[in-house]
Amino acid sequence: METLLNPSKTPFLFVPKTHFFKPSLLHPSFNPRPHTPFTRRPLSVAIICKLKTSQGRKNDGKNNNISKKILLSDSAPELSNEEGKAKAESGGGAWRVIRKLPRKVLSVLSNLPLAIGEMFTIAALMALGTAIDQGEAPEYYFQKYPEDNPVLGFFTWRWVLTLGFDHMFSSPIFLGTLILLGTSLMACTYTTQIPLVKVARRWSFLQSADSIRKQEFSDTLPRASVKDLGVILMGAGYEVFLKGPSLYAFKGLAGRFAPIGVHLAMLLIMGGATLSATGSFRGSVTVPQGLNFVMGDVLGPTGFLSTPTDAFNTEVHVNRFYMDYYDSGEVSQFHTDLSLFDMNGKELMRKTLSVNDPLRYGGITIYQTDWSFSALQILKDDEGPFNLAMAPLTVNGDKKLFGTFLPVGDTDSPNVKGISMLARDLQSIVLYDKQGKFAGVRRPNSKLPIEIDGTKIIIVDAIGSSGLDLKTDPGVPTVYAGFGALMLTTCISFLSHSQIWALQDGTTVFVGGKTNRAKAEFPDEMNYLLDQVPEIVESPISKQPGSIGA
Numbered sequence: 001m002e003t004l005l006n007p008s009k010t011p012f013l014f015v016p017k018t019h020f021f022k023p024s025l026l027h028p029s030f031n032p033r034p035h036t037p038f039t040r041r042p043l044s045v046a047i048i049c050k051l052k053t054s055q056g057r058k059n060d061g062k063n064n065n066i067s068k069k070i071l072l073s074d075s076a077p078e079l080s081n082e083e084g085k086a087k088a089e090s091g092g093g094a095w096r097v098i099r100k101l102p103r104k105v106l107s108v109l110s111n112l113p114l115a116i117g118e119m120f121t122i123a124a125l126m127a128l129g130t131a132i133d134q135g136e137a138p139e140y141y142f143q144k145y146p147e148d149n150p151v152l153g154f155f156t157w158r159w160v161l162t163l164g165f166d167h168m169f170s171s172p173i174f175l176g177t178l179i180l181l182g183t184s185l186m187a188c189t190y191t192t193q194i195p196l197v198k199v200a201r202r203w204s205f206l207q208s209a210d211s212i213r214k215q216e217f218s219d220t221l222p223r224a225s226v227k228d229l230g231v232i233l234m235g236a237g238y239e240v241f242l243k244g245p246s247l248y249a250f251k252g253l254a255g256r257f258a259p260i261g262v263h264l265a266m267l268l269i270m271g272g273a274t275l276s277a278t279g280s281f282r283g284s285v286t287v288p289q290g291l292n293f294v295m296g297d298v299l300g301p302t303g304f305l306s307t308p309t310d311a312f313n314t315e316v317h318v319n320r321f322y323m324d325y326y327d328s329g330e331v332s333q334f335h336t337d338l339s340l341f342d343m344n345g346k347e348l349m350r351k352t353l354s355v356n357d358p359l360r361y362g363g364i365t366i367y368q369t370d371w372s373f374s375a376l377q378i379l380k381d382d383e384g385p386f387n388l389a390m391a392p393l394t395v396n397g398d399k400k401l402f403g404t405f406l407p408v409g410d411t412d413s414p415n416v417k418g419i420s421m422l423a424r425d426l427q428s429i430v431l432y433d434k435q436g437k438f439a440g441v442r443r444p445n446s447k448l449p450i451e452i453d454g455t456k457i458i459i460v461d462a463i464g465s466s467g468l469d470l471k472t473d474p475g476v477p478t479v480y481a482g483f484g485a486l487m488l489t490t491c492i493s494f495l496s497h498s499q500i501w502a503l504q505d506g507t508t509v510f511v512g513g514k515t516n517r518a519k520a521e522f523p524d525e526m527n528y529l530l531d532q533v534p535e536i537v538e539s540p541i542s543k544q545p546g547s548i549g550a
Helices: 054-058 081-109 112-131 138-144 157-162 165-170 172-201 209-213 226-235 254-279 476-492 522-531
Strands: 002-005 045-051 066-072 217-221 239-243 246-251 281-288 292-294 315-325 331-341 347-354 359-361 364-380 383-389 402-408 417-423 429-432 438-442 450-452 455-472 498-505 508-515
Touching (some): 081 172, 112 165, 226 239, 226 498, 281 315, 347 359, 364 417, 383 402, 383 455, 438 450, 498 522, 508 522
Parallel strands (some): 002 066
Antiparallel strands (some): 217 508, 292 315, 315 331, 364 455, 402 417, 417 429, 429 438, 450 455, 498 508
16 A cells, blocks of 8 residues: 655554654655756655554454555655656666766777787788879779789779779778777877876875885885985985875886877877878979979879968979989989969079979979970071970880981871981980981080981980979978977886885884886895985994983
């Protein structure tokens, strides 16, 4: 039987004297306000008692007592007691799961084997991106990785194009792995490194000799002062704190901060690399001497974060291209004299760049990477000059060879014959007659004529082309800063964080300590420091009976 009691109107009930509630609980002003993390609800108190009835007296052998449940409440509950209990349990369990979920996620992400696996995955993807030519047209991969002859029996162009391996360092799989590694580093810093630093910064005094003896190193000074020990430790670079008879000292706290710095440096490197992969522009161009181009026409975006700047409207003019040679005749260096102009034709900058000496302007870097032979300027029978285009010829090896052809005779004939001219560089031109026989060698600008098959030829100039690579890379400063911080924090991380405790007990000092690095050298250091602590010697005058101190 369940009865609701209204504090303003309470029916008469027989309650045994042995009831455990105090009278104040049944006072009409009783209004409990329990604190819960969710909502405030009226408190329901269940009173279980045994009431005797007339039926119970008659049937003592059957049912001696009837249990009744008395519910104290300001208002009637919306749900039955069983439904409310089930709802509270289910709601509380779901909330506990939600509260524990971030901790479980952080625990999984900060797992060291997971972080090592992520780094190995990134290394493998980088190696694969080095092996696969990047940024080529799809037809290139169709030929390089055909389906009828897959690499390793399974790797075809479908793998390259589907997974984005043709632009590995901006592909979703590579960037996703980088983000996962960065998340693991942040989780490890939050759950492990920061708590260790907080613990290391606390001044902890040990109050018992047994606690000190449990340290990695412990010793006893029978006649010494803890204050003298503190002075010796301060001279050795320790931070010393005294509290009554207890001493605490430490040094090398920077070594505890270093792992956090290492993690932050790695995050900087990965962030800069990601910005470089997704926010850069790249392009290459081969420009003959005397011509020009606009930077924005050459540069193309590499990712979804690539944003052009005002410098893209700059015009580049190739004033001159020339090369240096070794004594053997091989090319040693090539140079390009460039001028930069704005849209109004005003010269902004001029510089002669070469290999390993780029030009930088407005966040755009221009590199000297290659060269080519554009045209050969000649005089024919004192007429001209004529510019003959030089075409690259295929030869074995990495040697360059360029050639051109000067028609002689009837140019409308189907079998046109003429003079062939070949060159390996801009130094000299080799000429052949109509039958393909060697006719001679001439240097450009030598003004020395040569007559071949009745035609007088003078080599006026050899016009070269400059091969330039242009790029913007907004992540470079971040990557450089990350590597600088990584080197610094890695060196700092080798500093040992050493802690020493001491306790004065009469004239005896108990000393103990530990360190996180250089564990083999720490006992030697401690013994050296303890040997310097002065020993307390009792004065001979104080030993004489009846002596009076001055």
